[in-house]
Amino acid sequence: MRTVVVVGASLSGLYAARELRAQGFDGRLVVVGDEPHRPYDRPPLSKDFLAGRADEDRLALSDTEEMAELDAEWLLGTRARDLDTRGRTVLLDDGRTVSGDGVVIATGASARRLPGPALAGVHTLRTLDDARTLRAELTAGARRVVVIGGGFIGAETASSCAGLGHDVTVVEAAPLPLVPQLGPEMAALCAALHRRGGVELVTGTGVAALRGTVAVTAVELSDGRLLPADVVIVGIGAVPNTGWLAGSPLALHDGVLCDDGCATALPQVVAVGDVARVGGTRAEHWTSATEQPRVAVRNLLAGYTAETVCPLPYFWSDQYGARIQFAGRRLDTDTVRIAEGTVTDGVPGEDGLLALYEREGRTTAVLSVDRPRPFMRARRELARGAGAMETVSRAL
Numbered sequence: 001m002r003t004v005v006v007v008g009a010s011l012s013g014l015y016a017a018r019e020l021r022a023q024g025f026d027g028r029l030v031v032v033g034d035e036p037h038r039p040y041d042r043p044p045l046s047k048d049f050l051a052g053r054a055d056e057d058r059l060a061l062s063d064t065e066e067m068a069e070l071d072a073e074w075l076l077g078t079r080a081r082d083l084d085t086r087g088r089t090v091l092l093d094d095g096r097t098v099s100g101d102g103v104v105i106a107t108g109a110s111a112r113r114l115p116g117p118a119l120a121g122v123h124t125l126r127t128l129d130d131a132r133t134l135r136a137e138l139t140a141g142a143r144r145v146v147v148i149g150g151g152f153i154g155a156e157t158a159s160s161c162a163g164l165g166h167d168v169t170v171v172e173a174a175p176l177p178l179v180p181q182l183g184p185e186m187a188a189l190c191a192a193l194h195r196r197g198g199v200e201l202v203t204g205t206g207v208a209a210l211r212g213t214v215a216v217t218a219v220e221l222s223d224g225r226l227l228p229a230d231v232v233i234v235g236i237g238a239v240p241n242t243g244w245l246a247g248s249p250l251a252l253h254d255g256v257l258c259d260d261g262c263a264t265a266l267p268q269v270v271a272v273g274d275v276a277r278v279g280g281t282r283a284e285h286w287t288s289a290t291e292q293p294r295v296a297v298r299n300l301l302a303g304y305t306a307e308t309v310c311p312l313p314y315f316w317s318d319q320y321g322a323r324i325q326f327a328g329r330r331l332d333t334d335t336v337r338i339a340e341g342t343v344t345d346g347v348p349g350e351d352g353l354l355a356l357y358e359r360e361g362r363t364t365a366v367l368s369v370d371r372p373r374p375f376m377r378a379r380r381e382l383a384r385g386a387g388a389m390e391t392v393s394r395a396l
Contacts, residue, residue, distance in 0.1 A: 001101040001268075001301065002027040005090050006072075007080045008106030008241075009033025011042065012273025012289040014061055016104045017070050019297035029072040030098050032090060034107075036077035037128055038062065043286060045131040046156040047318050051163055052139065059128065080107070083248045085266050102300045104293075105245070105256055105264075105271040109238035109284060114148070114207065120215035122232045125157055137231060138164055145169070146219045146229040148207055150177030150191070152317045154235035158199050159319040161233075168199045169227055171219065173206040181315075181326065185336055186355055186367050190324060192347040197320035202227075238284060240275045255282040261305035262296035268303070270296040278309055285315045312383045322348065323372065327379040328365025330357045336367075340374055354378065 004020055006013050009031050017031055033039075040059040048054035062070075075092070082091040089099040111124035123134045137143070143166045147158045150172030162168045170177075176187040194201040202221070210232060211218040219227040240255040250264055251257040255277035262270045262278055272292040274284045288311070295309045314327040330336075334357040341353030352370030356363050356378070366382060368375035 001025065003100040004029055004102040004104065004300070005088070005098050005100035006031045006104040006106055007083075007090055008104075008108055008273065008275070009035065009039055009074065009076060010106070010108050010273070010289075011039065011061065011286065012108070012293055013104070013106035014039040015290050015293040016106055016272055016297060017072055019293045020301075021070055023297055023301060025297075025301060027101075029070065030100065031072050031074050032078060032080055032092065032098065033074070033076045034079040035127060035129070038067070038074070038076070040128055042126070045128065046125055046153055047160060049131055050125075050135055050138070050157065050160040052135070056128070080244045083245055083250070085248050085250070085269070088268060102268040103270075104296065104300065105269065105275060106273050106293075107241040107244070107275045109240045109274040111234070112237045112239050114210065114234055114236070116210060119210055119212045119232075121212075121230060122210060122216050122234065124234050125153060126238065134231075134233070138166065142166060143230040144228050145231045145233065146171060146227050147233045147235060148219070149235035149237070150174075150194075150201065150203070151235060151237070152178075152315070154233070155194070155319045156317060157233050157235060158194065159197055161231075162197050162199050162320070166231075170194060170199055170201050171205070171207060171221065171227070172201065172203045175204050177201075177203070182367060183330060183332065183334070183336060183357070189343060189346065189348055189353070190369070192345075193320045193322055196347050199320075238274065240277075240282065242275060253277065259305055260308035260310070261299045262292050262309060263299050263305050268300060270300045272296045283313065285313070287311065287314050312379070314379065322352075322370050323368075325368040325372065325375050325379075326365065327375075328357060328363070328382050330365040331359065334359045334364055340371060341369070 006016050039061040079093040080090050081093045088103050111126040145161045145166045145168045147154045147170045150170050158168050158170045179187045206222040208222045209220045216232050219229050242252045256271040258278045260279040273289040291311050295307050299305050316325045336357045339354050339356050341351050342349035348369040354371045354374045355367040357365035366378040
């Protein structure tokens with residue numbers, strides 16, 4: 001294999017480039033990215049960067065020395081528009097083509113937007129440019145902020161806005177935010193963090209329309225209420241960036257379909273990160289974007305699926321001064337109990353809490369609010385148990 005093209009220059013693309021060099025690939029390495037920026041870390045965008053506690057130089061994922069060691073050609077500010085799978089050739093929107101013996105698809109996902117005309121004051125928060133624009137608006141004076149969506153991005157953004165002194169309301173269509181991830185009991189405890197942070201949480205109703213002519217003035221809810229707004233932040237999920245692959249024979253269904261080793265049905269083409277549906281699951285988490293490239297690159301260089309990805313799901317969120325961490329695989333039928341810490345008036349106490357999800361006498365998942373050390377111990381035990389179960393299932 002003499003040339004590998006990595007399409008996507010964010011977290012998973014950078015990790016794929018690192019793995020290619022670490023695993024002995026010494027040929028031509030080309031990395032294509034639609035943003036003009038070198039790889040940067042996205043999680044701080046909704047937290048420290050938005051709140052003004054971190055500047056852009058702290059977002060960089062690599063330095064000049066590493067860039068030189070990778071010895072890659074970086075084609076930034078250039079969007080891929082097609083993949084000719086017969087010759088594994090990537091067609092760029094500026095008319096250039098890049099051919100490779102192997103292709104890593106790492107194009108990530110884009111923020112989902114509300115339908116309707118574009119209004120000033122309406123933002124998504126997915127890219128550095130998004131964060132720059134929103135940060136400039138939030139530092140221009142007091143604003144009435146409405147955050148649509150109570151997931152992690154919505155909650156973290158609301159927390160940052162409240163910390164800056166703005167009047168903040170979060171609108172969540174579900175009865176509670178984060179119920180699919182945490183279950184109703186623990187979702188209720190985490191939802192209470194909004195109240196503790198001085199943010200109004202409106203649940204069980206959707207958004208009917210945004211009001212305004214040139215700039216947004218209000219959010220109309222599906223129950224008829226109007227929420228005055230100077231700034232609206234839309235955090236209603238993300239859509240995998242697969243449009244450029246629509247004409248290819250790759251199987252696409254909410255992402256690029258891959259086997260358990262990140263390999264697609266096309267030889268020498270693998271996918272990683274937010275765009276990849278690996279073994280039936282597409283996980284938009286930092287850990288997936290950093291763990292999948294090692295396995296994907298090994299399989300790409302081997303020419304077959306020599307290794308599979310079976311990580312323990314893990315995610316974290318920082319909001320209202322609390323760190324939420326979750327690991328494991330919970331089912332709706334699991335029971336949950338608080339093993340450590342306290343709950344006061346429906347809110348995690350100052351000492352935090354550690355909750356264990358259990359099924360048939362064994363722990364399946366763990367949730368922590370400000371209990372990092374006990375969480376790490378429980379997470380390691382879960383990982384050991386998952387590894388043992390994987391070994392047994394393969395033996396059978």
